[in-house]
Amino acid sequence: MCGIVGIIGVEEAAPLLLEALRRLEYRGYDSAGIATLVEGRIERRRAAGKLDNLARELAAEPLRGTIGIGHTRWATHGRATRNNAHPHLSGGVAVVHNGIIENFQNLRAELEAAGRRFETDTDTEVVPHLVAQYLASGAEPVEAARRAVGRLEGAFALAMLVTGTQEFLLVARRGSPLAIGYGEGEMYVGSDALALAPLTTRIQYLEEGDFAILDREGARILDAEGRPVERPIIRTALSGAMIGKGNHRHFMEKEIFEQPSVLGDTLRAFADPGDHRISLPELPFALDAVPRLAAVACGTASYACLIAKYWFEGLAGLAVDWDIGSEFRYRAPVLQPGQAGIFVSQSGETADTLAALRYMKERGHPCLAIVNVPESSLAREADSILRTLAGPEIGVASTKAFTTQLATLACLAIGTARVRGRLTPEREAELTRALDEVPARVLQILQQQRLFREIAEELANARDVLYIGRGTSHAVAMEGALKLKEISYIHAEAYAAGELKHGPIALIDETVPVIVVAPRDALFEKTTGNLQEVAARGGRIILFSDAEGCGQLAPYCWRSVALPACDPFVSPILYTIPVQLLAYYTAVSKGTDVDQPRNLAKSVTVE
Numbered sequence: 321m322c323g324i325v326g327i328i329g330v331e332e333a334a335p336l337l338l339e340a341l342r343r344l345e346y347r348g349y350d351s352a353g354i355a356t357l358v359e360g361r362i363e364r365r366r367a368a369g370k371l372d373n374l375a376r377e378l379a380a381e382p383l384r385g386t387i388g389i390g391h392t393r394w395a396t397h398g399r400a401t402r403n404n405a406h407p408h409l410s411g412g413v414a415v416v417h418n419g420i421i422e423n424f425q426n427l428r429a430e431l432e433a434a435g436r437r438f439e440t441d442t443d444t445e446v447v448p449h450l451v452a453q454y455l456a457s458g459a460e461p462v463e464a465a466r467r468a469v470g471r472l473e474g475a476f477a478l479a480m481l482v483t484g485t486q487e488f489l490l491v492a493r494r495g496s497p498l499a500i501g502y503g504e505g506e507m508y509v510g511s512d513a514l515a516l517a518p519l520t521t522r523i524q525y526l527e528e529g530d531f532a533i534l535d536r537e538g539a540r541i542l543d544a545e546g547r548p549v550e551r552p553i554i555r556t557a558l559s560g561a562m563i564g565k566g567n568h569r570h571f572m573e574k575e576i577f578e579q580p581s582v583l584g585d586t587l588r589a590f591a592d593p594g595d596h597r598i599s600l601p602e603l604p605f606a607l608d609a610v611p612r613l614a615a616v617a618c619g620t621a622s623y624a625c626l627i628a629k630y631w632f633e634g635l636a637g638l639a640v641d642w643d644i645g646s647e648f649r650y651r652a653p654v655l656q657p658g659q660a661g662i663f664v665s666q667s668g669e670t671a672d673t674l675a676a677l678r679y680m681k682e683r684g685h686p687c688l689a690i691v692n693v694p695e696s697s698l699a700r701e702a703d704s705i706l707r708t709l710a711g712p713e714i715g716v717a718s719t720k721a722f723t724t725q726l727a728t729l730a731c732l733a734i735g736t737a738r739v740r741g742r743l744t745p746e747r748e749a750e751l752t753r754a755l756d757e758v759p760a761r762v763l764q765i766l767q768q769q770r771l772f773r774e775i776a777e778e779l780a781n782a783r784d785v786l787y788i789g790r791g792t793s794h795a796v797a798m799e800g801a802l803k804l805k806e807i808s809y810i811h812a813e814a815y816a817a818g819e820l821k822h823g824p825i826a827l828i829d830e831t832v833p834v835i836v837v838a839p840r841d842a843l844f845e846k847t848t849g850n851l852q853e854v855a856a857r858g859g860r861i862i863l864f865s866d867a868e869g870c871g872q873l874a875p876y877c878w879r880s881v882a883l884p885a886c887d888p889f890v891s892p893i894l895y896t897i898p899v900q901l902l903a904y905y906t907a908v909s910k911g912t913d914v915d916q917p918r919n920l921a922k923s924v925t926v927e
């Protein structure tokens with residue numbers, strides 16, 4: 321969740337820290353702060369709200385110094401006020417923190433009993449107090465910081481500044497990611513490589529339990545046992561330019577419109593156009609022998625897993641247990657010997673998805689991650705990965721990451737079905753051809769943007785919206801409802817269309833739009849029946865189907881959008897585009913903060 325950054329260099333640090341925080345704002349944006357060391361003293365500026373507020377503070381009262389730390393917050397403990405904003409300061413120690421310190425109450429009680437006065441409601445504030453306490457008892461800064469970190473429970477990444485004539489940054493990683501960047505006579509640390517992209521391409525990822533001391537010449541890293549260790553320095557392909565909005569008003573819009581291209585890139589990794597056969601890299605389990613899969617993820621990525629369940633079971637006859645990351649490890653899942661796990665994530669840092677992966681790995685099950693950030697914790701901890709080639713996704717609402725996850729899972733399902741003898745070469749060729757056509761079909765849908773904008777203007781007046789669909793379209797409906805909720809703040813729910821009559825149908829009246837996701841697949845007639853039940857009760861139906869489906873159901877619908885006809889296998893990818901566009905234009909029409917919706921953060925690194 322929160323983003324942290326640190327710089328020890330030759331130029332004024334505050335402007336560089338602010339720039340790096342802009343690139344981390346996707347992780348949290350309810351308050352921000354920067355502290356620098358100036359002539360042996362720590363100075364700081366903090367502000368509630370977006371980073372622009374901090375920028376104004378800094379413009380009014382600039383911070384000097386060539387060493388500093390910065391933070392952009394997603395509140396976990398304590399409201400999003402200036403006072404609770406990081407860096408937290410005590411006894412000449414400033415700390416920025418990402419994660420949760422689970423034993424902070426006990427530590428705080430102990431420190432208060434020892435006479436230390438707390439100023440905030442955060443869990444983080446115990447850290448500078450602890451370090452300051454050890455310093456006061458005579459420990460050297462590195463020793464004091466290491467002893468303090470040793471007392472902390474939970475998941476965290478920390479960066480600290482200590483008052484004094486010696487200049488260094490102290491950083492620690494347990495459970496939350498941290499990347500060190502190497503410059504020329506400058507060193508950096510950040511929550512991810514993206515934050516450091518304009519500063520350097522030479523990146524070193526800290527591992528679990530690592531503690532590091534950064535000066536201008538380099539980094540000295542100690543592992544969890546305090547032994548000096550080397551971690552590889554890699555070249556990242558990320559560049560400063562990669563995260564611009566181009567001509568788009570929002571990152572989300574840009575990312576929606578990038579889908580034809582990133583879907584093409586992702587699909588080409590598994591299927592040569594013209595070859596009509598899927599080729600998969602070596603996986604940590606044998607696709608023809610694996611008895612069962614667990615597919616685990618959070619939020620939007622979990623809907624990709626749900627769609628994959630239909631694909632694997634329907635196409636390959638391979639059973640899939642679909643789970644939400646935050647539930648999986650707490651429900652004592654019964655895992656079959658040899659069962660493999662598939663973990664899907666854009667960021668690769670989602671705490672619950674990572675914890676689920678660790679749960680399966682600890683029990684000896686092979687684990688595959690489908691992930692967009694190849695340097696992420698999930699990617700590094702999985703036995704192997706399939707990469708989605710979506711490129712950096714900055715908008716909090718996941719769009720291109722989701723459809724590229726679907727493209728990857730579709731290829732995996734086809735490859736699985738083939739090796740399990742469930743797919744004739746002819747059917748495999750049909751399916752891969754349908755996948756090949758996806759980017760062009762997505763482009764066709766995007767070209768109808770005017771129509772979605774018009775519908776969205778009406779939808780923006782709704783208080784509640786229902787989404788219905790059957791089979792994979794139920795998962796698309798779930799994704800549509802989530803997208804609308806998170807960026808437009810309109811209450812939306814998704815139901816399996818056949819389930820409506822078991823309760824939710826009581827909600828239907830002429831004020832509740834019902835969005836029906838109805839590709840012409842094997843369940844189309846059934847969905848049609850459910851649509852008519854809604855129409856009979858005065859529901860305002862917005863239909864997504866192909867031209868024939870829309871023509872057939874026109875009398876019952878308030879609005880309908882005809883999508884390109886397609887093989888039902890690829891319909892979840894294509895039918896996701898309209899639900900994204902509708903949510904996006906509805907949010908624009910309502911004037912909400914599309915890229916940074918309230919209360920949310922892009923990367924959820926806390927449980």
Ligand code: M6R
Pocket residue numbers: 618619620621664665666667668669670673716717718719802803806922923924
């Ligand atoms: O980075 P991940 O894919 O693991 O993130 C999972 C969810 O937090 C994410 O999909 C979230 O639901 C998005 N805000 C949805 O748009």
